[in-house]
Amino acid sequence: MQLTPHVMALIDLALTEDLGGGDITTDATIPDDSRSVAVVRAKEGLILAGLPVFAAVFNRLGDSVTFQDEKRDGDGVSKGDLITRVSGPTKTLLSGERTALNFLMRLCGIATLTNQCVQRIAGTETVVVDTRKTTPGWRALEKYAVRMGGGANHRFSLSDGVLIKDNHITAAGGITNAVTRARRRAPHTARIEVEVKNAAEIDEALEAGADILLLDNMTPEQAASSVSLVAGRAPVEVSGNMRPDTIGDYARIGVDFISMGFLTHSARSVDINMKIETP
Amino acid sequence: MQLTPHVMALIDLALTEDLGGGDITTDATIPDDSRSVAVVRAKEGLILAGLPVFAAVFNRLGDSVTFQDEKRDGDGVSKGDLITRVSGPTKTLLSGERTALNFLMRLCGIATLTNQCVQRIAGTETVVVDTRKTTPGWRALEKYAVRMGGGANHRFSLSDGVLIKDNHITAAGGITNAVTRARRRAPHTARIEVEVKNAAEIDEALEAGADILLLDNMTPEQAASSVSLVAGRAPVEVSGNMRPDTIGDYARIGVDFISMGFLTHSARSVDINMKIETP
Amino acid sequence: MQLTPHVMALIDLALTEDLGGGDITTDATIPDDSRSVAVVRAKEGLILAGLPVFAAVFNRLGDSVTFQDEKRDGDGVSKGDLITRVSGPTKTLLSGERTALNFLMRLCGIATLTNQCVQRIAGTETVVVDTRKTTPGWRALEKYAVRMGGGANHRFSLSDGVLIKDNHITAAGGITNAVTRARRRAPHTARIEVEVKNAAEIDEALEAGADILLLDNMTPEQAASSVSLVAGRAPVEVSGNMRPDTIGDYARIGVDFISMGFLTHSARSVDINMKIETP
Amino acid sequence: MQLTPHVMALIDLALTEDLGGGDITTDATIPDDSRSVAVVRAKEGLILAGLPVFAAVFNRLGDSVTFQDEKRDGDGVSKGDLITRVSGPTKTLLSGERTALNFLMRLCGIATLTNQCVQRIAGTETVVVDTRKTTPGWRALEKYAVRMGGGANHRFSLSDGVLIKDNHITAAGGITNAVTRARRRAPHTARIEVEVKNAAEIDEALEAGADILLLDNMTPEQAASSVSLVAGRAPVEVSGNMRPDTIGDYARIGVDFISMGFLTHSARSVDINMKIETP
Amino acid sequence: MQLTPHVMALIDLALTEDLGGGDITTDATIPDDSRSVAVVRAKEGLILAGLPVFAAVFNRLGDSVTFQDEKRDGDGVSKGDLITRVSGPTKTLLSGERTALNFLMRLCGIATLTNQCVQRIAGTETVVVDTRKTTPGWRALEKYAVRMGGGANHRFSLSDGVLIKDNHITAAGGITNAVTRARRRAPHTARIEVEVKNAAEIDEALEAGADILLLDNMTPEQAASSVSLVAGRAPVEVSGNMRPDTIGDYARIGVDFISMGFLTHSARSVDINMKIETP
Amino acid sequence: MQLTPHVMALIDLALTEDLGGGDITTDATIPDDSRSVAVVRAKEGLILAGLPVFAAVFNRLGDSVTFQDEKRDGDGVSKGDLITRVSGPTKTLLSGERTALNFLMRLCGIATLTNQCVQRIAGTETVVVDTRKTTPGWRALEKYAVRMGGGANHRFSLSDGVLIKDNHITAAGGITNAVTRARRRAPHTARIEVEVKNAAEIDEALEAGADILLLDNMTPEQAASSVSLVAGRAPVEVSGNMRPDTIGDYARIGVDFISMGFLTHSARSVDINMKIETP
Secondary structure, eight states: OOOOOOHHHHHHHHHHHHHHHHHHHHHHHHEEEEEEEEEEEESOOOOOOOOHHHHHHHHHHTOOEEEEEEEETTTTEEEOOEEEEHHHHHHHHHHHHHHHHHHHHHHHHHHHHHHHHHTTTTTTSSSSEOOOOOOOOOOOHHHHHHTTTEEEEEESSSTTTTEEEEHHHHHSSSSHHHHHHHHSSSOOOOOOEEEEEEEOOOOOOHHTOOOOOEEOOHHHHHHHHHHHTTSSSSSSEEEESOOOTTHHHHHHTOEEEEEEEEESSOOOOOEEEEOOOOO | OOOHHHHHHHHHHHHHHHHOOOHHHHHHHOTTOOOOOOOOOSSSOOOOOOOHHHHHHHHHTTTOEEEEEEOTTTTEOTTOOOEEEEEEEEHHHHHHHHHHHHHHHHHHHHHHHHHHHHHTTSSSSSSEEOSOOTTOOOHHHHHHHHHHHOOOOOOSSSSTTTEEEEHHHHHHHSSSHHHHHHHSSSSSBBOEEEEOOOOHHHHHHHHTOSSSSEEEEEOHHHHHHHHHHTTTSSSSEEESSTTTHHHHHHHHHHOSSSEHHHHHHHHOOOOEEEEEEOO | OOOOHHHHHHHHHHHHHHHHOOOOHHHHHOOOOEEEEEEEEESSSSOOOOOOHHHHHHHOOOTOOOOEESSSSEEEEETTOEEEEEEEHHHHHHHHEEEHHHHHHHHHHHHHHHHHHHHHHTTOOEEEEOOSSSTTTTHHHHHHHHHHHHBBOOOOSSOOOOOHHHHHHHHOOOOOOHHHHHHSSSOOBBBBBEESHHHHHHHHHHHHHEEEEEESSHHHHHHHHHHHHHHTTTTTEEESSTTTTTTTHHHHTOOOOOEEEEEHHSSOOEEEEEEEOOO | OOOOHOOOOOEEEHHHHHHTOOOOOOOOOOOOTTTTEEEEEESSSHHHEOHHHHHHHHHOOOOOOOOSSSSSSSSSEEEEEEEEEEEHHHHHHHHHHHHHHHHHHHHHHHHHHHHHHHHHHTTTTTEEOSOOOOOOOHHHHHHHHHHHHBBBOOOOOOOEEEEEEEHHHHHHHHHHHHHHHHHHHOTTTTTTEEEOHHHHHHHHHHTTTTEEEESSSSHHHHHHHHHHTTTSSSEEESSSSOTTTHHHHHHHTOOOOOETHHHSSSOOOOEEEEEEEEO | OOOOOOHHHHHHHHHHHHHHHHOOOHHHSOOOEEEEEEEEEEOOEEOOOOOHHHHHHHHHHHHOOOEEEOTTOOOOOOOOOOEEEEEEEEHHHHHHHHHHHHHHHHHHHHHHHHHHHHHHTSSSOOOEEOOSSSOOOOOHHHHHHHHTTTTTTSSTTTTTTTEOOOHHHHHHHSSSHHHHHHHOOOHBBBBBEEEOSSSSHHHHHHHHHHHHEEEEEEHHHHHHHHHHHTSSSSSSEESOOTTTTTHHHHTTTTTTEEEEEEEHSSSSOOOOEEEEEEO | OOOHHHHHHHHHHHHHHTTTTHHHHHHHOOOOTEEEEEEEEEOEEEOOOOOHHHHHHHHHTTTTEEEEESTTTTTTEETTTTTEEEEEHHHHHHHHHHHHHHHHHHHHHHHHHHHHHHHTTSSSSSSEEESOOOTTTHHHHHHHHHHHTTTOOOSSSTTOOEEHHHHHHHTTTSHHHHHHHHHHHTTTTBBBEEOSSSSSHHHHHHHHHHEEEEESOOHHHHHHHHHHHHSSSSSEESSOOOOHHHHHHHHHHHOOOOOOTTHHHHHOOOOOEEEOOOO
């Protein structure tokens, strides 16, 4: 995980909103020179993602916090397992705890959910990918969590890949025009993916030179007949309300990619706690 | 909803991550001078929250986007209902759509979930409140969504209220010491809430002058006997894995507040879409 | 003192305005490899506040500046006393000196003034507290300085405590309505303080459930009769042009809190200098 | 007054610290659709400075606040005079009031104090100038206030003018060396000012080509004899603990500039209030 | 051109560095209420790029500056032609002039240079593309200028396209491994481009599934033989010290793309001036 | 070179635009625990400028990158010479390489070009100075590079020196008025430079008290006759399309300063590369 300036800016927003003018409970009750060790444990089974950002929260509050990691991002962690030990001034540990855990619990939640989806279609060639339906401000973190969970990433931003949807097709005057324009104007390093709704559009898109086809909101049956029609001429992605309990039906018919906004917009945080060890 | 500099900074992070070097699909396929109207519709029943931030995303991209709202934050919206109409340059509408919807869908998700919880305990005096387990960077937005859903807010940050937990009690040498110190050092405008685990702690906290008692991770039975013991001497809050299907048991026994991290850390986004209207 | 992202942002603004394109005097006259030790001394008696932010200014300019503190925040310092020694590149010491001292001199000024006020009412139970009349951008720093001087903090921000003033009362249709609404809508961790002007309002506020009463701009005589009327039913705060030479009159009549904007909006900087030691 | 990005960043810090998660009192007591007019009045005589930043605070919170100014920056305002009328949503007026007034009261305080100093030496040729002892983050605003009060500005930052002090002289190996180096390396648009302590240094500095002499911490008698010695060969500035009641002594002996850190580091805020008009 | 938060942040940096504490010349010589019209003219032939950012600089300084454009981005402009008229407060026009022109002159310089390169290979199928050798902070602006000049964009960032260079090949243990890993892990929307040095590498890369081949630092002869070898199996890009006077040799042999860092790292600004019209 | 908050903000913009959601090529092909040493070499002769900012780019990405410098800023470096060795995680080296080199190549380009200009007029008393025609956001860096190349700096910003141009003269009602106002209102530490076009203006400016004269767009012959006319009464600066091949003509006639926008607006980047060393 790269702690880019963007991620650091998000950490700053998070600390600013939680600290405000300071932690009045801790200031009132904890001596300035107290130091402690806290243990971070999983309270349910999970896939770990986000330890570097968890640590960065504490480091932003002071330079004397150290970590002794027992697990690494991408590891499976069982209920009760120790994830890491945090040592430092007690005040810093208590003031940073909630923000650091809020980051970690959400990212582990996404990694864990992704992994469950990947497990459901294990044995197929289909790849689970994320979407741009990420939490605003969090995209790089959430896409990292998807990778830690065993999923793959779709394009990162509007700058990365060409994805021609119905609005673009209408405005450009048809699939052929839209693909031709994109081929001419978009970076040659970007593939061109086109959303198609039926057999005629599949043929038109492929003839126009689409690199990838997106089947949006099709039933498994419709998707299966589309896959037959494509017949390997381009990779096929399905999307639209894909959920853990429905993706198996699509994987079985041989689509190449299932893109799931669900991974990021509907993941719940997993439960992790941090406790000061008593000496 | 106040669009504070903090919220604007989060919008900027979101647009930066999604726009990068620009929207290569839209740039390639949409004419510069095209203008459109898009309709935003609920694809499931929901409580609306976040229209001002939805609009702010587009406004940050250019000053010629206008809105014709059919609903207001806090309204219940049925599946298929029109929420708002967005008019402006087609390129701006398409480039801002995903980020604006990502904000709106998450905030409506929280408002809707909160409302479901509030409905479950309707008829009781118990109030559903949120926690600090919010998405880092999003606290003000998410707490606003909780209010729109009919819930109430717990303290906003570590600066707002005194909440003495076990770590503070241990460090301060007992409940009495911790409460006394907090009373002396914390702003007199802040109430002092103390986490208690049993009858002895309840009595000690009340005698020390605690304003509110927090029962953490108690069963409904344990909570009921605690409420009897408190006997109205202070408001009582329960917390710890409170979920929509369990809160009824706590409300029935007469606790004053049920605080639910679930409202913000486990809400899913609701489905809303935005479609360019064809002329 | 917590060096939050907010405080670091203020330091950045300060260095940006003072450094512009660089320190042309130092660049022209000081060799790149020169290192020095500077001593920081009080030029008048003072209460120390702000050493961490003083150090942070230099650290932001380079990582090789070290400090040997002789005093700690909160200490009383006599004229001529050594506060700290700063070692590092001569250029960094000279370029950061003014900004670092500007922070320190102002914060010590506030701590020193606060302490003088606290001394004036020593022996009473009354507590000196600050207000929100702080220097924009500096609130956390200035409230910290008040604590170092022996004062206490009023609410940090508009999010922290409910303070119902005449404008709110008018808009809400009376004290009872305003308090009732606040009780229902504000976080339960916040106390509700109400500004009252006469006996009738005192009674109405207390009956409505106000937690604290604020007597604004009363003479000591008026305040004394109000305190009698309250008769311990709630803590009483006085405010409005409280100055060092008038607070004694209010403390004697037994008010609980005297809030003084004067502590932060009218403090002068104390004199501290920093001199390069000649070898 | 230019509302530079730097000033806007300071406004953002100020609003962030005061608003936090929102104004819980106003949210609880004021209807969303209430609109009001507020009047801003001087509660003591003052020189006005800062109306544009006062307005910018409200504009940052929403675009529908308007102003009807009765006075302009630089005007003298008597106790009780109306300064401006503010119209807009009641919630915005109440939430922005404190921050906007905190800016205005401090800037008017500096302008007013400066003006008092200027009045004290009226009839002489001496000019009152400020220093770099400004509130960190506030330099452009405070130097503007000095101008509004009738004072002049010394250099804005370390990049603007060369001011060779004792530390530079020591490090460079004497006045002649220091001035020669500065002449060669500093921008040719910058004057070179040298701090001198006695007759020998005055002669050395002038011969080395100093453009301005700074007499630091001299008594009026010492300064008078220095001025005689300089005999018009360069402008002379005095500094060091210059206060309103001592500057007359220096002005009388014909120094060109009196620089006063006091103007900015020891100004108190003047009293201005803002009241919602009742209809 | 999209004025993203990133571009606005760059404008803010630029204004902060140029305005510092204000424009002391303009403040001293121009009346506050003076308004003017300025004309912006090309002093040499050029391709226009950057009018929106030119305008944004003035708008950031105040909201009452208006523009009457005679040309649009992408237009060819002859020496002496009027580009736009700027109307507003004289002080704002003079204070913003240099920063606004610095943006415009550089962007037009890049567009003009790009256009000259495109003209040199007119009649071939080869496309001139830019690189990531852009001015730090300016990438989106510079790539926009390349498009205005008739060139195309290579990938925007490290997130957009896979470009496997020698370091990656070495670390991955060969071309086949590197391409295989990239295919598995990189977003499926990204093409995979591989740098190849000889015939063996060309074959290995194509067999491994490379989508595009990059011939780095080849002579035209070497490139020609590589193009023959590829025989249309993938698009071919040449790079490495491509300059306006050498690109013709590469275009003639039928490469698909010539990528030129020269367009952005060695463009000179073109000459444009802005003059206040005398009434 | 001072790594001010402004420079760090520019580095953050640069990394944000290049890293986006991460380096997908490096992530796919380089093992997490790989560490490497990279060598940075000049590919042409150059004057070095910018090593601290080169290093700062890598340090911003992680704290475990170290440098072993073989050259220092200001050194002349021959083609093929080793500049520095960079050691650290291979992923960090590859992800930061382009941004770090983009900074270094541009700054060395400016230093090198400046040095060529300085060499051309070696033996004269004339000084080559830069202008405010710098790349927006880069001013401090570029002016530093000019100094490293042996040039001198003109004023840094609009706050630093008074430069009265034709627009100011017109608005102020003539040279005498403009100079008089500037003398009265601008900081006394700033020199006053006036643009003059002919003999009459030269005399008027000098009589009004101008400290420096600027001859804009004069031929060498015109400039020579102006210099004669000034006759040492003030330093003389020439500007306006000064280029490396024309400055000799101006230096020979004895002007004091030649200001060249060319140094910064038309410098090309020099070629420097960074290669991972194979073990």
